[in-house]
Amino acid sequence: MSRPSSQAQEANPDALPKQHRTYSIGELARMFEVTPRTIRFYEQEGLLAPTRQGQKRIYREKDRVRLKLTLRGKRLGFSLAEIREVVEMYDAMPDGNARQLKRLLEILADKRANLERQLEDIRLMKLEIDDVDQRAREVLRQLGDDA
């Protein structure tokens, strides 16, 4: 248990400013339950751009957030290409020209519409799941009351 002033980080993640923390690829992989391969692949696809220390990738808060958003997008069925489209424009925003910005607004409106449809889909699917559930329980009841 000797740790005078070494840089052992992973033990207590909340112990430091959190804003200037860095992560290794393995750390991130464990945090989000994906493989390092997946993270490297996302980089190759232009969704992440970690810096290097020698040849090792160094991830900052910004990268972690991006990964989080990417995975969220994936869970909602967006393709990596779609996600990248937004991410790239977001990055280019500060000095983006008006055309690009308007295009970005279009994309955002599009995504929003998409989300609305998903909300409706979820609502409908819940109703049907309820229905199937009901029927299943009824059949179970008639098979004997030890449900």
Next chain:
Amino acid sequence: MSRPSSQAQEANPDALPKQHRTYSIGELARMFEVTPRTIRFYEQEGLLAPTRQGQKRIYREKDRVRLKLTLRGKRLGFSLAEIREVVEMYDAMPDGNARQLKRLLEILADKRANLERQLEDIRLMKLEIDDVDQRAREVLRQLGDDA
């Protein structure tokens, strides 16, 4: 505008009992904006089971509903395998044994949890879209007031 008593169906879909209507593969394809290939593929994957008239596929209401549900599931990111799992159990329900029914209830609970997570994901993603949208509009404003 001659239509004495012929069987011209597609023109006015709501004109007949609707319950005993049948559909060709092309009709369904147009209704849902998919290709016939997709519909055949779903059959091959055990998601549809149309009857035949000669060698042509005949789809009934039941099949149409299934296709609708399948596509909805897809929009929510479920794989065809997952969708089939529910569909098959639903079909086997009337005479399904207790183990199967309980398994079905498990799957349903699982799907429900999945939907809940998606709801949360959508909520969060909407917030971020709003955020990006805001920023984009601000930058646009500063570039000149002709947004």
Next chain:
DNA sequence: GACGAGGTTTACGTTAACGTAAAGTGCTTG
């Protein structure tokens, strides 16, 4: 009876999103 519009089967091609394996680099620890 040629033909065009729909349908059919068979089969190979394609894309996205990684998995997996091989071979090498660099630290630190017994």
Next chain:
DNA sequence: CAAGCACTTTACGTTAACGTAAACCTCGTC
């Protein structure tokens, strides 16, 4: 210094969900 661990690159493999093409049937119609 050998071993082990975490990381790296390169490259080929895999799966799901269709697309696409070819070659055939079967109507109603001109």
